[in-house]
Structures are given as C-alpha cells and as structure tokens.
Amino acid sequence: MTAFYLSNAYDPPQAPQNLPLDRPWALLGGNSPQQFMKSYWHKKPLLVRGAIPAFELAKKIGEPLASAISPEELFKIAGDDAVESRLIKAKPWTFAHGPFKKKLIPSIDKANWTLLLQGMEAKHPAAAKVLSWFRFIPDARLDDLMISIAGLGGGVGPHFDSYDVFLIQMSGRRRWRISEQKDLTLNPSLPMKILQDFRVDQEWDLEPGDMLYLPPHIAHDGIALDAGCQTWSVGFRSQSYKEILQEGLWRLAESLEDIPELNKRFADPKQTATHCAEQLPTEIIAQVEQKLKGLKLDRVDTFLPGIAAYLSEPKPQAYFDGTANALSPEQFRRQLSKQVLQAHPYTRLLALGSRIYCNGEEMTHGQTASVQAAWRSLASSKQFKGSLGKIGINNSLFEAFEAGWLIFEGSISRKL
Numbered sequence: 194m195t196a197f198y199l200s201n202a203y204d205p206p207q208a209p210q211n212l213p214l215d216r217p218w219a220l221l222g223g224n225s226p227q228q229f230m231k232s233y234w235h236k237k238p239l240l241v242r243g244a245i246p247a248f249e250l251a252k253k254i255g256e257p258l259a260s261a262i263s264p265e266e267l268f269k270i271a272g273d274d275a276v277e278s279r280l281i282k283a284k285p286w287t288f289a290h291g292p293f294k295k296k297l298i299p300s301i302d303k304a305n306w307t308l309l310l311q312g313m314e315a316k317h318p319a320a321a322k323v324l325s326w327f328r329f330i331p332d333a334r335l336d337d338l339m340i341s342i343a344g345l346g347g348g349v350g351p352h353f354d355s356y357d358v359f360l361i362q363m364s365g366r367r368r369w370r371i372s373e374q375k376d377l378t379l380n381p382s383l384p385m386k387i388l389q390d391f392r393v394d395q396e397w398d399l400e401p402g403d404m405l406y407l408p409p410h411i412a413h414d415g416i417a418l419d420a421g422c423q424t425w426s427v428g429f430r431s432q433s434y435k436e437i438l439q440e441g442l443w444r445l446a447e448s449l450e451d452i453p454e455l456n457k458r459f460a461d462p463k464q465t466a467t468h469c470a471e472q473l474p475t476e477i478i479a480q481v482e483q484k485l486k487g488l489k490l491d492r493v494d495t496f497l498p499g500i501a502a503y504l505s506e507p508k509p510q511a512y513f514d515g516t517a518n519a520l521s522p523e524q525f526r527r528q529l530s531k532q533v534l535q536a537h538p539y540t541r542l543l544a545l546g547s548r549i550y551c552n553g554e555e556m557t558h559g560q561t562a563s564v565q566a567a568w569r570s571l572a573s574s575k576q577f578k579g580s581l582g583k584i585g586i587n588n589s590l591f592e593a594f595e596a597g598w599l600i601f602e603g604s605i606s607r608k609l
Contacts, residue, residue: 203247203258203363208325210574220244220404226329234330235357238371239406240397244361248402258401260364260423261319267308267342267423268295270316275512277311281349281385288384299344301420307347312337312510313425315538320425327359327427333504333543336428343367343417343424351391351414353377359406359427362399365419369405370396372412388412437500444499445490455484498555501543505550511539513597522584525591533578533602534571534590540598542572552598556589564590571599 214226221229222241233239243249251258271278271293278291280298283305299306313320320338327335336356340363341349351370360369370393380389391412398418399405407413409431415424449455461476489495520528536542536551543550549557549568557565563581567590570577584591593599 201251201256201258202263203245203261203319205245205261205319205322207322208328212329214329219246220326230329233406233408235408237408238395238411241404241406242400243402244404245402248400260401261323262313262317262340262363262423264301264342264421266317267310267340268293268298270310270313271295271298271308273316275510276316277508277510279309281307281309281347283346283348283350286350286383286385286387301344304345305347307341307343307349307417309349310340310342312508312539313340314338315511321538323361323425324427330429332541334429334431336430337508339426339428341422341424341426343422345417345420345422347417347422348415350383350385350387351412352386352388353410353412354407354428355409356431357406357408357429359404360399360415361404361425361427362401363423363425364401365417365422366398366400367422367424368396368398368416368418370414370416371407374412377410377412437503438496440503441496441499444502445496448499449488497545498548501545501548501550502553502555505541505543506553507539507541513537513539515595515597518594518597518600520594522588522591525594526581526584528601529578530580533576534567534594534599535576535602536571537598537600542568542575544569544572551593556593559587560589564588576602 212226216225217223218225218229220241222239222244224232224239229239248258270276271291272295274292276291278293280289280291280293281287282299293308298308310316314324314337315321320340324335324338334357341347342364370391372392372394374390374392374394376390378389380387391414393414397405459477459480461474461480464474464476467474540552547557547565547569548555549565549572551568551571556568560568561582567577567579567581570579581588581590590599
C-alpha cells in the first residue's frame with residue numbers, strides 16, 4: 194500500500210511563539226537553530242532522517258501517516274486561478290501553467306508527471322503551520338511553501354536554485370541526487386531550466402518525515418519512487434543587490450514629495466557670463482551637491498525605509514479579498530477584544546526598529562500608541578488580541594483589515 198492511500202493524515206503542530214534557538218531540534222538533525230545557521234545555512238547541504246519524528250513513531254506502531262493534504266485537495270487547489278501552479282511531464286519534457294481542471298492532471302497511477310503548487314501557506318492551515326517552524330530565519334528572506342505531487346518517476350529534471358530550500362518528504366519516497374559541480378550550464382533545447390551536464394556526487398532515498406536542506410547553486414534532481422509522492426519545499430528569497438538598491442532608491446525618490454524645501458525652484462543669481470554654454474553649470478552642480486548632503490544619501494539609514502517597504506511586498510500572485518471583512522470600526526474594535534487578529538498568510542510584515550511595514554507600506558507612522566503596539570505584535574507573532582480604544586479615521590489597522598491584509602483567526606480554515 195502506498196502512502197497516498199493512508200487515511201491517518203499527519204497534523205503538523207504550530208511552532209511556539211518563542212522558539213528555543215539554542216536547543217537541539219529533530220527538524221535540524223539534532224542541531225540547534227543557532228548551530229544550523231552557523232554550520233550549514235548558505236554553506237553546505239544537510240540530510241536529516243526523521244526530521245518529523247511523528248512519521249517514524251506512527252510507522253513503528255503500525256499506523257503510518259499520510260500527508261497532511263490529500264491528493265484530492267491538491268488537485269482541487271490546482272484549479273484555483275489565484276494559485277500559481279505548474280504541470281511538468283517528462284519523456285518528453287513538457288511544461289504548462291495552471292489553473293488546471295482535474296481532467297488535465299494525470300491520475301495518480303500514471304508515471305512521469307509532477308504538479309507544483311506555490312504559496313500553499315495561504316491555501317491550507319497545515320502548510321502555514323509547517324512554515325511557522327522556520328521562523329528562526331528572518332521573514333525578509335522567506336519566499337513561500339511549495340508542494341509538489343508526482344506520479345512514479347516524476348520530477349522537474351536536474352537543476353539548481355539561486356536560493357536556500359528545505360525539501361520535506363510528506364508522502365511516498367523521493368530519490369535525491371545532488372552535485373556541487375561548478376558547471377551550471379542549462380540545456381538550451383528544453384522548455385525548462387534543466388542542466389546540460391549533471392554529475393552526481395551524492396544520492397539518498399528520502400522517506401516520509403525526512404528532510405534535505407540545500408544552499409544556493411547546489412545542483413539537484415529529485416525523482417518520485419512512489420505514486421502520489423509529495424515533497425513540501427520551503428524556499429527563501431535572494432534578490433540581487435541591484436534590485437534591492439533600485440527599489441530603495443525608487444522609494445526614496447517618492448519620499449522627496451514630503452520635503453517642502455525641495456519644491457523651491459533652482460535659482461542662480463551668481464551665474465556669470467560664459468564662453469562654454471554647452472557645459473553643465475557649476476552653479477547647478479554646487480547647489481545639487483549641497484542638497485544631496487542635506488538628504489544624507491551617503492548613509493544607509495536613508496535607504497532602509499524604502500528597502501524595508503520593498504521586502505515587505507507580497508508576491509505578485511497574492512490575492513486579498515476584503516469583502517468578507519465587512520465590519521464597522523466599532524464592530525471591529527469589539528471583535529478585537531474577543532478574537533485573535535492575524536496576518537493573512539499572503540501578507541508580509543517587516544519591522545525596521547519600531548516602524549512596521551505591511552505589504553509595501555509603513556503602517557505605524559502617525560498612528561496612536563495602541564495601534565503601533567498592535568502592529569508590533571502582528572509583526573513579531575503574526576497575531577494580536579486586545580483593546581484599541583476608539584477607532585478614528587485613518588486607523589491603519591482597520592484599513593488593513595478592510596483590505597483583507599488582516600483577518601480574524603479561523604477565517605482561512607472556514608473557506609476551505
């Protein structure tokens with residue numbers, strides 16, 4: 194009997210708010226998060242047998258666990274046009290973007306196909322809980338949780354990623370082959386990014402509950418050894434310095450609108466007659482230099498608000514539906530004292546000191562102390578419950594709720 198037929202689904206626990214960073218974790222192979230970050234993060238691969246001990250314990254008592262999300266649920270989610278999905282077939286290689294009607298997805302017993310579903314933390318509570326295990330790594334680096342389900346022999350071909358990834362086996366077995374080769378040339382004749390020359394260094398068969406961590410640019414190839422094989426991938430973003438600086442500069446340029454002094458027009462009463470009319474005047478150069486010094490553009494602090502706003506932007510595929518949050522400000526205030534307010538799974542929150550950025554916008558500037566405290570709670574623990582006092586106009590917490598960026602606990606579960 195293969196894993197996908199099991200009825201006893203794994204129920205992943207939510208990580209505690211205060212993660213024990215200096216104690217050994219089974220998830221990290223007996224390393225503490227501090228040890229893992231020092232010895233492995235962005236440095237070398239780590240294979241962890243029994244990263245999720247529940248799978249092995251259940252197997253020992255004769256009640257093996259299935260994945261937390263069934264194939265049927267995944268196939269249904271693949272039909273959602275708000276989900277980034279891809280279907281990859283081998284022999285020959287083909288590639289298609291979703292959404293997919295169920296009849297377009299091969300049956301479990303067919304071979305050589307893989308269905309990839311991105312951003313699953315926003316579509317199923319189990320995926321969101323697994324993602325919570327990795328909050329010992331800064332939120333600014335997190336991308337999302339992707340689930341792949343495959344038929345026998347399914348995979349995406351030998352490739353490399355430009356980011357760190359944790360590959361968690363949730364159902365069936367998958368054979369992983371990796372290489373630290375320097376030649377990362379891609380095959381130009383294929384529709385996907387597949388390595389032209391893949392030379393295997395190490396090989397392992399991962400069982401349900403096992404995990405493989407790979408830093409960037411490690412060539413790897415995963416092949417499903419069972420029908421209904423599921424691998425859950427926790428991936429991390431890695432923007433180029435050019436992208437970070439460009440976005441920071443763009444937002445800095447926007448912030449100049451808030452400096453009245455810069456609305457004054459250039460004047461050059463000291464300009465002298467010149468024989469070199471084609472040259473940029475030294476008077477313009479001198480005055481612009483003076484303004485730039487006043488803006489402190491040579492200090493990183495000047496750029497950080499823009500960079501924090503950029504890194505808090507949600508993925509392009511993120512969809513927020515605020516229509517379900519039809520409460521008046523007073524109803525919202527009363528609800529806060531009864532129920533936990535949470536960040537929507539697609540919402541990104543980042544802190545820069547005491548300033549909080551949500552989905553690309555600063556939320557704490559000009560807000561009351563209670564609203565600022567609520568945002569800090571949401572950024573640090575993804576939730577808030579308490580009193581706000583009277584909610585006046587321009588309350589950023591209520592506005593974010595109306596936009597669907599914040600939801601009350603259980604809202605996502607009820608929609609599934």
